[in-house]
């Protein structure tokens with residue numbers, strides 16, 4: 001299952017990073033593209049199962065969804081969902097709260113146009129999952145380490 005391999009990758013990365021440091025990991029914040037079809041509950045369950053007997057033993061996993069980014073094939077400009085908010089809002093008012101992109105941001109290019117040139121030739125840029133933050137306890141002090 002996808003969630004288990006993601007949990008495995010996160011745990012391995014943090015263990016590698018923590019190697020040799022006298023720390024306990026308290027929390028890991030994972031940035032996930034909002035269009036990746038991950039079940040957060042399963043991911044957390046997998047994380048909790050797999051973290052045992054490691055530096056992550058007491059760690060909590062927090063998942064933050066990142067806004068998708070788009071690129072216009074016509075003019076080459078990149079833009080975020082926020083920059084086409086007006087367009088999304090009008091799709092919302094047409095479809096209601098259950099508007100199609102809410103479930104499938106990958107459909108967004110069919111509904112929006114480039115805010116710079118008006119072209120509909122838009123692609124959804126893929127984003128990677130990132131470990132955005134790691135909260136650790138070192139000598140009794142809790143601190144947050146931000147990853148690039």
Ligand SMILES: [Zn+2]
Nearest residue numbers: 072075114117
């Ligand atoms: Zn454009």
